[in-house]
Amino acid sequence: MSIQLTVNGVSRELDVDPDMPLLWAIRDHLELPGTKFGCGMALCGACTVHIDGAPTRSCITPVSAVAGKSVTTIEGLATAAAKAVQEAWVALDVPQCGYCQSGQIMSASALLASNPQPSDADIDAAMAGNICRCATYVRIRSAIHQAAGALAAPQSKGT
């Protein structure tokens, strides 16, 4: 069965088992390895992608559920919020092993897209689903605040 979807702005066709988790479809069949496998049960957030802009755990989302929808992976992040997040991540040297950071950045950029000035409590709520075993959490929190500041700065065009 062929499934049509848009991935990072490009229309793609997938000829896979409709029950296959989106994670494995994009990693093994669309060859986009930036989205990571961490738990397979939506417990760790490493596999987070945006589906029509909403952060979603791709490891439990069957490809059939995203037919006709727009999927954005870390490779396709292009919004002003996402750019600000990625720049803050580099500026503060957030990553350590780095494996969870695609998912962290997907969650953080979705947060800033819907809430440009998040409080610590907002960050707690939005980021609690993303595990980092290197515990880079202090810097993740700081980087989200820094990205929010960059987006709010009058001279900023979000880049």
Add this chain to the structure above:
Amino acid sequence: MYLRYREDGDAGRATGLTRRQFLELTTLAGTGLTLGVVLPGCSPAGTGTGTAAAAGPSAPLEMPFVRIAPDNTVTVISKHLEAGQGVWTGLPAIVAEELDASWEQMRVESAPAKVPLYQNMAFVPLGVHAQFTGGSTAVANSWQQLRQAGATARAMLVAAAARQWKVPPAEVTVSEGVVAHAASGHKASFGELAGGAALQPVPAQVKLKDPASFRIIGREHLPRLDAKAKSSGTQQYAIDVRLPGMRTAVVLRPPRFGGKVKSFEAARARAVPGVVDVVEIPRGVAVVARDMYAAQKGRAALEVSWDESAAEKRGTTQLMKEYRELARGKQALVAAQAGDADKALAHAVHRVEGEFEFPYLAHATMEPLTAVCSASADKCEIWAGCQMQTLDQATAATILGLKPEQVTIHTLAAGGTFGRRATPDSDFVSEVTSIVKATGAKYPVRLVWTREDDITGGRYRPLNYHRIEAGIDKDGKVAWRQRLVGQSIIAGTPFEPVMMKNGLDPTAFGGNAAEEYDLDHTHVSWTRAKVGVPVLWWRSVENTHTAYSKEVMMDELARAAGEDPVAFRLAHLGKHPRHVAALKLAAEKAGWGQPFAKQGGRGRGIAVHESFGTVVAQVAEVTVKGDHLTVDRVVCAVDCGIAVTPDVVRAQMQSAIGFGLSAALSGRITLTDGHVDQTNFHQYTVLRLPDMPRTIEVYIVPSTNAPSGVGEPGTPPIAPAVANAVRDAVGVKLHTLPFDLAAARRAHG
């Protein structure tokens, strides 16, 4: 892991190597190794006479640890695994310093598996010649080696420039990646000079910088070389490797440790679309498929009958009961003894006792164990986050009937390790190689462990039991009697002959109070428990439990004597000046001694511990509401010698605090009748962002000593510091890990 260094000599110690000896040995060995050793076939640098034709204006300068390319990039060859701890930044920083490079031109890549060239110098004095990353040794053992490498390359660039410009070498300067001669106005980049430098003889001696003139080492924020790749999804891990025709495999392993395959029925698994092979390997049955989804579906359809005659069938409740009994028995081996602990305890004015229980812990690296293997009749290539490259290489070679040099190891960035990828029997690398062998090497294989495979897969921090009786006499002298019971990590591995002496495994009891404090009467004994659950080093190894019972009991002694916890510790650290400095710095920065508002269930506690040559002190501030604990603030002081990359040091302290706190708050692997009870992150819960302390302050003790490690030493103090803070806040004694305040109130009243 594995090694403990000490400042002062102690001939009676099991590991035998003092910090001073270690530094001397690595310094000498580093000098000998670096110079004159050039990768075979790479460049004429090792034999250069200035006339060789192979190099030239557009050729690179290629040395064992450094490559300077015509495009002006300087690539450091890292013999160590980058698993988050920052070696891909720290090692290039050392080279860049002596080379006087610009940080922007620095790059890094993994070294091939090769000894003695890329062996870990820290273990050479023990007779271990292996390339591996562990024991927080990466920067420490590379320090002299890479300074020499950078200074050597610099001297060759200078010689090339002097020759080209016909000026005296002594008048040539190097700064920020630019080689210049002021009087003549000549200037050149490293890239422009690389080809000429490759024609220069390797100098027999080079002068290293005076540390006072360091400008890259010690820079407050030296950007990580891997930050951009790791913030854009482009960093490649083993799980991301794709080879033409590659298949994906998962393995069904025995449900109990020690079980074996009796027989299996593969028909249903083979019927799953996409499954291409089902093969038995020594560790279970592998399902090989077109993609991960099919492999998992195939595994779910597999029917295996297991031989569990030799399997471990005990549960952890039973094991802990047996450990308590073992602690009362007479099979203990004496690990440390001084004075007369029994007599001193009998005459103690103040006396405290405690029983401590520590669970098995999984590493739970974010990238589940993964390795890719491709082989033919006479060669094999492996892509993995290898932590013990030459052991992994030898294991793969043995499985395939090849020579080690026929196995190429591509060490990729690892999505975390915390010790898990340093398995002396190369578990996941041996599995993928076995699958390739069993499938006739028809296609490359990517082996992926699922999270369930990881959590239930053993190789845990060992279950441990400690019983401590401690006392203070009328003169303030401390007596300490401690019994430890746990499995040996080292026994049965290639490390046993060199690291276990008289049956004692130092990775089971090191870092106890007899080592870390000046105590008059000590008796520390260890009983080895024999259990079929595989165990492994877990970020800071034995210090994960020895520091805990030590620092909690020192606090209880101080409390019993009515003394301040900091003052009490200082009174017993006379021979440990680095402990004193770290403890004082942490206390000062935390405002210890200043009024502290305890209303609302607040408390604070302190702990100090040395591991891997680094001393860390931490003050934790907590709030306890009912049975709920929040860690509000941690103040950390660290003495790691010269801090090569201070921001990486801070990052490692933050990381280690989060990692240790995760275990203290909820980390626990339990077994029932030999079956692991936890399977994924819903049951093996780990620290998440809301539970991370809002404030972590890290202060680095100024030092001119050679660097020691920072990957692990931040872990041991956090749990006891928090436990001491809870005791301060609400008076509850926490002796069983992970913390359960309700249970602790019931147990200790």
